[in-house]
Amino acid sequence: MNASLKQLTLAPMMLEPNRVWRFYTGGKMIDRFKGVPNPVDSLYPEEWVGSCVQATNPGEHFRLGEGLAVISAGLSEPVALKTIIETFPEEMLGAQHVRTYGANPALLVKLLDAAVRLIIHAHPTKAFARQHLNDCFGKTEAWFVLETRPEIADPYVLIAFREEVSRSRYKEMMLKNDIDEMMRVMHKVPVKAGDVVYVRAGVPHAIGAGIFMVELQEPTDYSIILEQTCPAYTFKQEECYLGLDPDITLSVIDHRVYTLEEVQRELVIKPHVLRKEGESVEVQLLGYDTTECFAGRRLEVKGKLSDDTAGRSSILIVLDGKGKLVHNFGEIPLERGVELFMPAAVGRHEFLTNSQVTLFKCLPAQA
Ligand SMILES: [Zn+2]
Numbered sequence: 001m002n003a004s005l006k007q008l009t010l011a012p013m014m015l016e017p018n019r020v021w022r023f024y025t026g027g028k029m030i031d032r033f034k035g036v037p038n039p040v041d042s043l044y045p046e047e048w049v050g051s052c053v054q055a056t057n058p059g060e061h062f063r064l065g066e067g068l069a070v071i072s073a074g075l076s077e078p079v080a081l082k083t084i085i086e087t088f089p090e091e092m093l094g095a096q097h098v099r100t101y102g103a104n105p106a107l108l109v110k111l112l113d114a115a116v117r118l119i120i121h122a123h124p125t126k127a128f129a130r131q132h133l134n135d136c137f138g139k140t141e142a143w144f145v146l147e148t149r150p151e152i153a154d155p156y157v158l159i160a161f162r163e164e165v166s167r168s169r170y171k172e173m174m175l176k177n178d179i180d181e182m183m184r185v186m187h188k189v190p191v192k193a194g195d196v197v198y199v200r201a202g203v204p205h206a207i208g209a210g211i212f213m214v215e216l217q218e219p220t221d222y223s224i225i226l227e228q229t230c231p232a233y234t235f236k237q238e239e240c241y242l243g244l245d246p247d248i249t250l251s252v253i254d255h256r257v258y259t260l261e262e263v264q265r266e267l268v269i270k271p272h273v274l275r276k277e278g279e280s281v282e283v284q285l286l287g288y289d290t291t292e293c294f295a296g297r298r299l300e301v302k303g304k305l306s307d308d309t310a311g312r313s314s315i316l317i318v319l320d321g322k323g324k325l326v327h328n329f330g331e332i333p334l335e336r337g338v339e340l341f342m343p344a345a346v347g348r349h350e351f352l353t354n355s356q357v358t359l360f361k362c363l364p365a366q367a
Helices: 002-008 028-033 081-087 089-093 095-101 126-133 167-176 179-184 246-250 260-267
Strands: 046-049 108-114 141-148 156-161 186-190 196-199 205-207 211-217 272-277 280-286 295-301 304-308 314-327 330-335 339-342 348-352 357-363
Touching (some): 002 081, 028 108, 081 089, 141 280, 167 246, 196 260, 196 280, 272 304, 295 304
Antiparallel strands (some): 046 108, 108 211, 141 196, 141 211, 156 186, 272 280, 280 295, 295 357, 304 348, 314 339
């Protein structure tokens, strides 16, 4: 078993579908993206791609193992990706990564499709997680908008405070459930396909209705719930503050006032071309110059694009087009919706296509 598992770490790994229950509806766009017949919205609006993170849904919605990605291709029975990584950490994640983060992939990737506006929330910083949660990861995240629903006229996200809001005033709004006022004090930023938004840990935020995105995050499921009622669930007090004293948890919320220019400059990230090969390009959507937590790139392949894992793992999602990935031990057909975990041990590989194929490449925290 282990010998065949080890062999697997030399080639890209096909990821099985991995939808996760959440407290809001959506997911129709994920169904469509993955070619599922009769796409529908449901309470499974997220796909956790190559995840080694347990979903911590509240109350009776907690299910052990939910969120953990599974590999079955090439195996007699399915195995959790987390198990393979813990068995062969260096082959899977790379030696330098393992020295820094152990067998933690230091990345959580999601496809997220919101049919409704999500509740206003925030996430802890690394420093807070270290001090109060006994964890070295908080949850900085970033949004890469793939599509918006045509029936939504003005897709937007809410992010950061646009006026001075004292902690006591904000707490009052929360207690009164004054959602209009909570929304009013935040920036409402219009978004469209291709936009990239960086969400620093601590910054309050919410995704508007009708947005389908790739989301990159630190590898945790810590959320601080600021708006406690949503259509599918009403949070109990003890579910909102990471199990800690509310005042301690709310102290991590970033009350900095951003001007619209600061939001556009610091939180809306501009992509740029990293390299070209013939007509193919690798575009940096968000890089380590923004955060050490992860990087997101787009591979736009026309003809051929060579790549190398260079001793690091990555996750690939085929966004569009058709082609194949040729590696040292074979090849994998690529089409929209295919998701792959690329072990560090894969090394050099090539993307080939007769027309075009576009992939999203996710890289973990800088080691
Ligand atoms: Zn969030």
